[in-house]
Amino acid sequence: MELQLALDLVDIPQGIALVKEVESYIDIVEIGTPIVINEGLHAVKAMKEAFPNLKVLADLKVMDAGGYEVLKASEAGADIVTILAVAEDATIKGAVEEAKKQGGKKILVDMIGVKNLEQRAKEIDALGVDYICVHTGYDLQAEGQSPFEALQTVKKVVKNSKTAVAGGIKLSTLAEVVKAQPDLVIVGGGITGEDDKKAVASQMQQLIKQG
Numbered sequence: 001m002e003l004q005l006a007l008d009l010v011d012i013p014q015g016i017a018l019v020k021e022v023e024s025y026i027d028i029v030e031i032g033t034p035i036v037i038n039e040g041l042h043a044v045k046a047m048k049e050a051f052p053n054l055k056v057l058a059d060l061k062v063m064d065a066g067g068y069e070v071l072k073a074s075e076a077g078a079d080i081v082t083i084l085a086v087a088e089d090a091t092i093k094g095a096v097e098e099a100k101k102q103g104g105k106k107i108l109v110d111m112i113g114v115k116n117l118e119q120r121a122k123e124i125d126a127l128g129v130d131y132i133c134v135h136t137g138y139d140l141q142a143e144g145q146s147p148f149e150a151l152q153t154v155k156k157v158v159k160n161s162k163t164a165v166a167g168g169i170k171l172s173t174l175a176e177v178v179k180a181q182p183d184l185v186i187v188g189g190g191i192t193g194e195d196d197k198k199a200v201a202s203q204m205q206q207l208i209k210q211g
């Protein structure tokens with residue numbers, strides 16, 4: 001099980017400073033969608049240059065032109081690129097093909113907004129993607145929702161891809177997440193919003209290692 005730090009509400013220098021604090025406790029650093037919107041793929045490039053030993057995920061939430069957008073993110077140094085599950089199968093297939101061409105880049109499919117989770121997870125699992133991620137976005141977190149039940153649903157049907165979970169995970173809820181045995185746990189505000197980021201990330205890593 002791996003830990004991914006999601007950076008969303010920072011600029012490039014703030015993001016780099018934040019990762020410096022928790023570098024030894026995380027496996028993947030995510031350049032979140034708001035950063036990509038604000039700063040472009042330069043943010044991915046800057047993060048990879050600053051931390052060549054960390055995997056960098058570009059949270060592009062691709063909806064069309066899968067191959068082209070994976071190509072561009074790969075050129076900027078991304079190791080993993082996100083595609084939306086609600087995109088056409090052709091978009092997801094194009095992304096998977098390009099990721100392979102780019103020498104082992106990975107595709108994470110974000111299930112945000114999917115209504116029939118079980119059926120779409122089975123379909124996406126057959127498309128050769130690397131990760132299937134259940135995700136409760138900010139707008140549904142604000143309504144009190146969490147991704148924990150969705151994780152169990154997807155875990156039951158996914159046979160080939162790794163599973164990932166995101167959306168409001170905190171130190172206090174991590175044990176419940178770990179019990180469901182996802183391959184990747186994605187945490188944003190649960191680390192970036194804490195005063196002692198290093199201590200929280202360290203405790204998270206410990207829980208994940210024990211799991």
Ligand SMILES: O=C(CO)[C@H](O)[C@H](O)COP(=O)(O)O
Pocket residue numbers: 006007008030032033059135136137138166167168169186187188189190
């Ligand atoms: O992709 C995202 C929002 O669309 C976030 O990066 C993801 O939800 C993790 O952040 P948090 O733990 O703060 O919810």
